[in-house]
Amino acid sequence: MRHSDVVIVGGGIIGSSIAYHLALRAVAVVVVDIGEPAAPPSASWASAGGVRQQARDPREWPLTLEASRRWPALERELGATFDFRQGGHLHVVERDDDVPALEARVARERLAGLDVRLVDAAEIRTLAPGITPEARLGAYSQSDGQANPPKATRAFAAAAMARGVRYCTGARPVRLRRTGHVVRTVVVNGEPFGGRWVVLAAGAWSAGIAGAVGIELPVAPRAPQMLLTDPGPPALAPTISGTGRRLSLKQLPTGEFLVGGGWPSVIDGLGTPTMSCRVLPQNVEGSWRVASTVFPPLTARRIVRSWCGLEGEAIDGVPLIGPAVGVEGLYLATGFSGHGFQLSPAVGRAVADALVGEEDDALAPLQPSRLADLDAARLRAFRAETKNRALGTLG
Ligand SMILES: Cc1cc2nc3c(=O)[nH]c(=O)nc-3n(C[C@H](O)[C@H](O)[C@H](O)COP(=O)(O)OP(=O)(O)OC[C@H]3O[C@@H](n4cnc5c(N)ncnc54)[C@H](O)[C@@H]3O)c2cc1C
Numbered sequence: 001m002r003h004s005d006v007v008i009v010g011g012g013i014i015g016s017s018i019a020y021h022l023a024l025r026a027v028a029v030v031v032v033d034i035g036e037p038a039a040p041p042s043a044s045w046a047s048a049g050g051v052r053q054q055a056r057d058p059r060e061w062p063l064t065l066e067a068s069r070r071w072p073a074l075e076r077e078l079g080a081t082f083d084f085r086q087g088g089h090l091h092v093v094e095r096d097d098d099v100p101a102l103e104a105r106v107a108r109e110r111l112a113g114l115d116v117r118l119v120d121a122a123e124i125r126t127l128a129p130g131i132t133p134e135a136r137l138g139a140y141s142q143s144d145g146q147a148n149p150p151k152a153t154r155a156f157a158a159a160a161m162a163r164g165v166r167y168c169t170g171a172r173p174v175r176l177r178r179t180g181h182v183v184r185t186v187v188v189n190g191e192p193f194g195g196r197w198v199v200l201a202a203g204a205w206s207a208g209i210a211g212a213v214g215i216e217l218p219v220a221p222r223a224p225q226m227l228l229t230d231p232g233p234p235a236l237a238p239t240i241s242g243t244g245r246r247l248s249l250k251q252l253p254t255g256e257f258l259v260g261g262g263w264p265s266v267i268d269g270l271g272t273p274t275m276s277c278r279v280l281p282q283n284v285e286g287s288w289r290v291a292s293t294v295f296p297p298l299t300a301r302r303i304v305r306s307w308c309g310l311e312g313e314a315i316d317g318v319p320l321i322g323p324a325v326g327v328e329g330l331y332l333a334t335g336f337s338g339h340g341f342q343l344s345p346a347v348g349r350a351v352a353d354a355l356v357g358e359e360d361d362a363l364a365p366l367q368p369s370r371l372a373d374l375d376a377a378r379l380r381a382f383r384a385e386t387k388n389r390a391l392g393t394l395g
Pocket of ligand 1: 041043047333339
């Protein structure tokens with residue numbers, strides 16, 4: 001058996017950030033991945049790359065604040081470029097009825113220390129010229145922005161490898177070995193890799209991997225799709241979202257517009273190791289319609305590419321980070337529910353600290369134990385909803 005201190009299953013941005021931060025603490029790590037870091041259809045390959053602190057579940061606030069402080073210096077820290085750009089994030093409301101909720105949210109977030117403020121219609125138009133005249137109030141977080149997810153993921157992996165982390169990629173099959181209530185071994189192509197901890201960071205595949213040894217995780221795959229346009233002249237600095245709008249919109253430094261917002265694709269082989277996704281044409285149309293309604297200058301562009309990627313969605317919409325309940329040796333870092341890219345630098349730091357025994361409060365609200373007494377009916381409903389979503393049904 002090969003031994004390391006920690007064996008990480010999954011080399012996406014979460015597994016690779018954890019590996020990098022463990023290496024900084026001189027912990028011996030091996031990362032096992034059936035593919036490569038940031039290969040399709042993983043979330044870290046498909047991601048929209050939004051680096052946004054506003055509009056998050058309060059349980060994520062400590063990590064999001066820490067991540068937001070780390071991002072501006074991360075390219076320098078990792079010695080790589082991944083197109084980080086701090087153009088701000090602007091969330092707009094178009095209906096008077098939605099104004100009170102936005103005002104209340106921004107007040108809560110400001111109290112928690114997030115860099116966000118309300119902007120009126122005139123300032124919205126200065127920040128995002130050409131945006132729909134219906135936008136009447138906005139929440140603007142100036143220090144938010146965007147980065148390139150595959151490049152950032154590979155930067156974490158390269159920085160981890162440079163500090164001695166071993167990557168075992170293209171490894172198939174990968175399975176956990178469970179002995180009673182203990183999981184400290186991962187079997188890769190029949191060869192056992194042992195560690196004090198096994199970290200399960202396999203995104204959308206995590207529940208299938210755990211389920212194969214009888215550990216049920218309340219995490220399920222989902223597969224949002226993205227659109228990319230041809231490049232245009234610089235027209236939009238902030239990333240854009242809107243209340244009641246299934247939308248995330250940004251212009252990349254290279255001029256293309258990237259459109260997302262959680263429009264589902266179709267998942268084939270749901271829950272299996274070879275699960276994949278297919279773009280759904282009617283959701284491309286829906287996504288484009290919403291984006292060009294909110295930001296009409298988009299109609300001058302054309303869609304040149306669309307894709308989808310698989311993400312792990314937790315039953316309550318925030319990640320599971322901490323020891324698996326009732327299983328010794330297994331540590332979960334999964335179920336990032338569409339938020340993992342921004343959080344990744346802070347998740348890596350916090351998990352590395354926890355694994356060397358220096359737990360801090362940031363992970364307390366995200367512990368898997370919060371879901372230990374989950375109602376069976378709720379779990380059944382979640383599984384049914386997952387199957388529907390896998391058909392591309394809008395939830
Ligand atoms: C379309 C889309 C848009 C998004 N937009 C944003 C955004 O704007 N901002 C934001 O913060 N977040 C966003 N997210 C979420 C974010 O990208 C993810 O939360 C994050 O990338 C998750 O990283 P991960 O490492 O957990 O998972 P992944 O990147 O999916 O990595 C999991 C890894 O596990 C490997 N694996 C699978 N099975 C096995 C196995 N049996 N053994 C070993 N390895 C295995 C895979 O090959 C893969 O490399 C988006 C996600 C998607 C899909």
